[in-house]
Amino acid sequence: MKALMCHAFGPISDLRLEQAPDPLPGPGQVVVRVRACSLNFPDALIVQGRYQVKPALPFSPGAEFAGVVESLGEGVRHVRVGDAVVAFAGHGGLAERCVLDAARLLPLPAGMDFAQGAAFVLTxxxxxxxxxxxxxxxxxxxxxxxxxxxxxxxxxxxxxxxxxxxxxxxxxxxxxxxxxxxxxxxxxxxxxxxxxxxxxxxxxxxxxxxxxxxxxxxxxxxxxxxxxxxxxxxxxxxxxxxxxxxxxxxxxxxxxxxxxxxxxxEALQREPVAHLRDMEQLVAWFSEGRLRPPITERVGLDAALDALQRMAARGVMGKVVVELGA
Ligand SMILES: NC(=O)c1ccc[n+]([C@@H]2O[C@H](COP(=O)([O-])OP(=O)(O)OC[C@H]3O[C@@H](n4cnc5c(N)ncnc54)[C@H](OP(=O)(O)O)[C@@H]3O)[C@@H](O)[C@H]2O)c1
The missing domain is CATH 3.90.180.10 (Medium-chain alcohol dehydrogenases, catalytic domain)
Incomplete structure (x- = not known):
């Protein structure tokens, strides 16, 4: 699969768009075919090693995304292959596929497309x-x-x-x-x-x-x-x-x-029920038209590195969404 990869913590410009092995789901995990991943400021901090969370190397940045469940690991019950989902994974979304714990998925809310779903949960x-x-x-x-x-x-x-x-x-x-x-x-x-x-x-x-x-x-x-x-x-x-x-x-x-x-x-790990209640409230406001994910740019995976650099340099507004095609 195609993925924007970080091999060592350092300048954002060191990220490489390359072929990476397709991930396989372990117990309790799923593989999601990523359709859209939004950029958040912490993505830029993580690859530089300037964030409180440091993923194991190598990894793809991209904390939140939306896509379709492609395969399930042992013991996963609450999602099925083919489900449209939104995910807060912390990293891994700037790749065609991402493996993550099934608990980090929510169904893509009704009326939301993949780009909006990718620009919703974190902010x-x-x-x-x-x-x-x-x-x-x-x-x-x-x-x-x-x-x-x-x-x-x-x-x-x-x-x-x-x-x-x-x-x-x-x-x-x-x-x-x-x-x-x-x-x-x-x-x-x-x-x-x-x-x-x-x-x-x-x-x-x-x-x-x-x-x-x-x-x-x-x-x-x-x-x-x-x-x-x-x-x-x-x-x-x-x-x-x-x-x-x-x-x-x-x-x-x-x-x-x-x-x-x-x-x-950290709060969503410690208080998952409160997080789910917040999500219900946010989805209700979205369906009433009170929240409108502010997508200002849609780019392909080949332009994600440039967009991440602009974000770190105060050069974007609203949400940039990286779209990965069907
Ligand atoms: N605590 C939490 O739970 C939590 C959760 C999510 C994000 N965050 C943090 O919240 C912050 C914002 O994240 P975000 O995704 O909203 O970022 P963003 O979309 O890039 O927005 C950051 C804003 O900061 C301002 N800014 C001022 N000086 C800047 C500089 N030197 N470089 C870049 N931006 C600068 C910019 O507005 P102006 O040009 O108008 O000043 C920019 O619009 C980040 O520090 C992120 O780590 C915290």
Missing amino acids: YGTALHALRRIAELREGQTLLVLGAAGGVGLAAVEVGKALGARVIAAASSASRLELAARHGADAGIDYATQDLRQRVLELSEGRGADVVLDPVGGPYAEKALRATAWRGSYLVVGFAAGEIPRMPLNLVLLQERRLLGVYWG
Whole structure:
């Protein structure tokens, strides 16, 4: 089979598109014929060895994908050959076939094509887990989303709206803010040219944001914490800007703010039932038209390396989906 392979942790440019052996399912596993795999920022971190999870070498990146079950290992009962599925595998999706534990599959929801299915579980799952379970975002509250035109960012904009919040999008250009507005953001702040804290205060009658979701970190993090309301929550989701910020804790004390960590991939292992409930909610919102996976680019496997490099260099918006044909 054709696969984009990582043979050693290092620069993304070292990935190679090559022929790899077809995988076989072990007990409890399935082989999925991958039809679409979306890119997520952690895919770029994993191949560089800069992520908390390091797969055994060699491997294909590609954490989430959709496809068709091709073969079953011993003891697999809840899926059948020919089923259309979505999968969060952590890696392995940028290949024509992927072997993974059957427990990591869900049926492809009704009304969703393979590309949408591939761009659903990770970003929307993270957004709902962060906003509802961790921050307990409530109707009428103000939510500030950083990196609001990115994968997690746009999902947080839509999930925030579905939970009844007023959503302020923050991103680095007018076109990014337009995309966030098309996905429901009520207001936008260009943090490349505007003072983030000042603008949040102006947009919230001086109160600040009740909840801040930050997948970016870097230079915006402290400004965003300073823009968080009295007893508001600041969600640490990721560090796409590269630098892991250090925060003065007096900013937490003086406004009784809550600094909250989010680690969706670990939470779904520890709390699988809660994860399934989140998925049911997300699929219901999708079928009501309230969630629209923001696919901005569709490329073939031969262009996946280039797209991954652009993603790591702040050069994509929304979700890039790699389509692998029938
Ligand atoms: N904690 C969790 O459970 C969890 C789950 C999923 C993902 N994550 C993390 O969330 C972050 C976002 O993931 P994603 O898939 O949404 O990524 P993405 O689609 O690439 O979006 C990241 C956004 O970060 C901003 N950014 C600022 N500086 C950047 C830089 N130097 N390079 C790249 N982007 C930069 C960009 O927006 P602007 O240009 O508008 O600033 C970009 O749209 C990653 O750090 C990822 O590891 C965490």
